[in-house]
Amino acid sequence: HRDTPDNNPSIPFEFTEENKKRLDSIIACYPSAHKAAAMIPALDLAQRQHGWLPISAMNKVAEILGVPPMRVYEVATFYTMFNRQPVGKFHVQLCTTTPCMLGGVGSDLILDTIQKHLGIKAGQTTKDNLFTLTEVECLGACTNAPMMQINDDYYEDLTADDTIRILDELKAGKKPKKGP
Structure with a gap:
């Protein structure tokens, strides 16, 4: 510290x-x-x-x-679950380990989608302090890859369209459907 x-x-x-x-x-x-x-x-x-x-x-x-x-x-x-620096209202944690990289459309596409949609890179927070993006190790749902955790909720079997919809719903104050 x-x-x-x-x-x-x-x-x-x-x-x-x-x-x-x-x-x-x-x-x-x-x-x-x-x-x-x-x-x-x-x-x-x-x-x-x-x-x-x-x-x-x-x-x-x-x-x-x-x-x-x-x-x-x-x-x-x-423990990585403890944030020792400020994070946005929505802490987007994207798994980028091998199963998520290879599963479905792949976490590389999801990472690129999030970065372009929010205008930030991994490790950054949006100017409005709504979103912080972090690349993380396995989130424990490899069969439903790629996946991300936002605060306490898991979103699995992601596509680029799903990812944008989830982020937009959060920004609009809605609660997106979680899970696979």
Whole structure:
């Protein structure tokens, strides 16, 4: 981690009252001597609240769970599901590993379609902060390749037309049909 004006330990992070209750119920699922076992769901809750996972949120999780901050940093940096930089409202994660590259129309075509349609490259966010595009490793549905995950939803057996429709529906505030 490198401190920036938007991501440094001096920026306060607090869970909302509702999320404090959620976190308490998550922690209650584990033996009191093993509160640290709630680390991944606690980090996920912080990320869902904030939209991404800043260092101050990681420090708050460490404080609540009673563990050294380094233990939280180790987990947050290991798992790719944690976004340590801001992402758009819709985080488009496209699998580009071999099965998705070879399946159906292929992930190369889908990647090209997304980049042209949104006007961004992998690793970038649209100017309106709606979409962030990330190339990822296997998403676990190789039989329905190519596929992408947008936030918590999976879209499988993609074609270029399907991909454009999904992105346009999200931009219009609609909920596209997910799955294969």
